[in-house]
Amino acid sequence: MAEKYFVECACGTQVRVALHEAGTDKACHSCHRSVRIPDTITLQESSGDPYPLIRPIEKINRTLQNKEPxxxxxxxxxxxxxxxxxxxxxxxxxxxxxxxxxxxxxxxxxxxxxxxxxxxxxxxxxxxxxxxxxxxxxxxxxxxxxxxxxxxxxxxxxxxxxxxxxxxxxxxxxxxxxxxxxxxxxxxxxxxxxxxxxxxxxxxxxxxxxxxxxxxxxxxxxxxxxxxxxxxxxxxxxxxx
Ligand SMILES: [Zn+2]
Ligand SMILES: [Zn+2]
Incomplete structure (x- = not known):
């Protein structure tokens, strides 16, 4: 499953965003106001990623080594x-x-x-x-x-x-x-x-x-x-x- 990232809109809706949209604005699908998407590191940290800075394959290596999820x-x-x-x-x-x-x-x-x-x-x-x-x-x-x-x-x-x-x-x-x-x-x-x-x-x-x-x-x-x-x-x- 690909990683999912969400940003909360002022109306309370969780807007799903992609990593490449970091730093841009996206329209909320329920109230149509624009939502600011934070930088990639903040996005990854908010999805519970313990290693936002390293390559995906390195994340797999690291978690395997540490017996982490x-x-x-x-x-x-x-x-x-x-x-x-x-x-x-x-x-x-x-x-x-x-x-x-x-x-x-x-x-x-x-x-x-x-x-x-x-x-x-x-x-x-x-x-x-x-x-x-x-x-x-x-x-x-x-x-x-x-x-x-x-x-x-x-x-x-x-x-x-x-x-x-x-x-x-x-x-x-x-x-x-x-x-x-x-x-x-x-x-x-x-x-x-x-x-x-x-x-x-x-x-x-x-x-x-x-x-x-x-x-x-x-x-x-x-x-x-x-x-x-x-x-x-x-x-x-x-x-x-
Ligand atoms: Zn099973
Ligand atoms: Zn909204």
Missing amino acids: PFDGVCHHCDEVNAAYGTPVDFNVLVKREMDHDGGIRPSITGGIVLEIAAATEFWENHAFPLLLCTDCYHAFESDRNNSRFKKRIVAISVTILFIALLIFVFLMDPIFAAVLTFCSFIGLIIGALFKVSHQKVEPYVIKWLSEIRWFSEAIIMEDEYKLTIGPSEKLKKSKS
């Missing part, structure tokens, strides 16, 4: 019961990319030309934190995860069947062309597999569940490039208390 052991989804399951989240963000050279076509010393691929050094920052869920919410989460796997499998199977049908059809028309097509598809599959390893797409259900962690929505909006993966859920050990 949202990492005080309460379920991230219902916010009512203590969590019984933890799902590890790996959030890697690109901090910096330095271009070593741009690449392109260059003349070589021996005559002739060489094609150089652009080279860059990337600096990634890793953040690891758990999604904490109570037993009920964990089952809802796992059912979303299974549905997503099931859908992927159905799509893969349908595409394969369609492709085999196409190959058989082409083979009956022209066996040589069918062989070429098979070879090209094989190369395509290899490239596709390599591409998939480096560019894993985040599934919508993952974002939906992780957005239950305070500041996560803000954190993901702030990063231009990131890799997000979740691991298998584990039952949490009962803390001695």
Whole structure:
């Protein structure tokens, strides 16, 4: 859930404002008078944010380290019961990319030309934190995860069947062309597999569940490039208390 900020109007209405509106005026939706919105730090403090000055992802790190909410052991989804399951989240963000050279076509010393691929050094920052869920919410989460796997499998199977049908059809028309097509598809599959390893797409259900962690929505909006993966859920050990 994204952070909510409110400013009280003289008429008593709580006007919902966004962080980027800080320092401006906004019309109250009930009396239409204009309401002054304070600066970002005041806004964040008023929403109970203990760390208004640091990046959202740093807020997650800090609260995790200090075992403060949202990492005080309460379920991230219902916010009512203590969590019984933890799902590890790996959030890697690109901090910096330095271009070593741009690449392109260059003349070589021996005559002739060489094609150089652009080279860059990337600096990634890793953040690891758990999604904490109570037993009920964990089952809802796992059912979303299974549905997503099931859908992927159905799509893969349908595409394969369609492709085999196409190959058989082409083979009956022209066996040589069918062989070429098979070879090209094989190369395509290899490239596709390599591409998939480096560019894993985040599934919508993952974002939906992780957005239950305070500041996560803000954190993901702030990063231009990131890799997000979740691991298998584990039952949490009962803390001695
Ligand atoms: Zn008002
Ligand atoms: Zn719950």
